[in-house]
Amino acid sequence: MYIIAERINGMFKDVKEAIRGRNAKVIQDLALRQQAAGAYALDVNVGPAVADAQSALLWLVETIRAVTDIPLAIDTAKWDVMKAVIPHVPGKKILNSTKADMDVATEYVGLAVEHGAALIGLTIDADGVPGNVEKRVELGAQLAAAAMDGGLALTDLFIDPIILPVNVSPKSPGHCLQAISQLRALSDPPPHLLLGLSNVSQRCSNRHLINRTYLAMCIAHGLDSAILDSLDTELVDSAITAELLNDKMIYCDSYLQAARPG
Ligand code: THG
Numbered sequence: 042m043y044i045i046a047e048r049i050n051g052m053f054k055d056v057k058e059a060i061r062g063r064n065a066k067v068i069q070d071l072a073l074r075q076q077a078a079g080a081y082a083l084d085v086n087v088g089p090a091v092a093d094a095q096s097a098l099l100w101l102v103e104t105i106r107a108v109t110d111i112p113l114a115i116d117t118a119k120w121d122v123m124k125a126v127i128p129h130v131p132g133k134k135i136l137n138s139t140k141a142d143m144d145v146a147t148e149y150v151g152l153a154v155e156h157g158a159a160l161i162g163l164t165i166d167a168d169g170v171p172g173n174v175e176k177r178v179e180l181g182a183q184l185a186a187a188a189m190d191g192g193l194a195l196t197d198l199f200i201d202p203i204i205l206p207v208n209v210s211p212k213s214p215g216h217c218l219q220a221i222s223q224l225r226a227l228s229d230p231p232p233h234l235l236l237g238l239s240n241v242s243q244r245c246s247n248r249h250l251i252n253r254t255y256l257a258m259c260i261a262h263g264l265d266s267a268i269l270d271s272l273d274t275e276l277v278d279s280a281i282t283a284e285l286l287n288d289k290m291i292y293c294d295s296y297l298q299a300a301r302p303g
Pocket residue numbers: 047050052053054084086116137138161201203204236237238239240243244268
């Protein structure tokens with residue numbers, strides 16, 4: 042499982058305050074702890090409450106890069122910010138994210154190819170998040186077409202069928218499972234399939250249990266990547282175990298250790 046760690050996000054109070062006060066240590070500690078806990082990449086998102094998103098994002102990138110060369114998923118919905126920041130991200134990077142509208146996706150594919158980056162594409166268009174499986178699959182196929190047209194290998198494309206909180210949208214977990222199965226069959230090799238896992242349990246009780254259970258179900262349907270809390274050891278262990286049971290690795294007594302990066 043290609044784990045992208047979620048905690049460097051201004052949605053969290055400690056990160057928001059660290060951005061405001063330009064407190065590098067808070068960010069660097071989170072970066073290194075998440076990496077040590079099993080992350081392959083770090084999501085970097087300034088959150089909604091920041092005045093100058095571009096300079097905040099540049100500061101986060103520079104601050105993280107001072108301590109680790111782990112791939113960074115640059116998480117912003119603003120094209121102008123993405124375009125300005127990406128040239129200043131040394132090393133491996135993932136653009137998070139584009140929507141599936143063809144003209145928009147084509148621009149993002151071009152930026153990704155220009156900078157040797159991977160790209161996350163959301164199955165969302167001008168009509169918003171689809172309320173069914175079919176539209177998610179159609180938009181996922183559109184993202185794959187945009188990637189192929191623009192010269193981005195499908196192995197550098199992560200399709201995100203968008204999971205909504207189960208308390209608000211009870212059908213979205215099931216819809217995403219089916220979309221994952223169908224989008225995996227799109228090509229050989231297939232694009233990556235990814236979710237922002239913690240969305241599923243927002244404002245629910247038993248968050249950890251919901252996240253852990255749903256992740257195992259997603260892996261059984263072919264999910265191979267997720268933005269999640271890598272500091273939740275039980276969650277990461279559960280993901281690795283689900284992959285073992287889905288024949289993604291050979292059992293050995295130390296499989297939990299063997300599956301972690303490094
Ligand atoms: N897809 C893609 N990118 C994404 C998402 C996605 N990026 C952002 C988000 N969704 C994934 N990251 C998070 C990070 C935190 C939470 C949910 C998703 C979260 N935060 C607490 C909350 O809202 O309750 C914050 C409060 C707190 O604990 O301080 O749940 O879907 N491509």
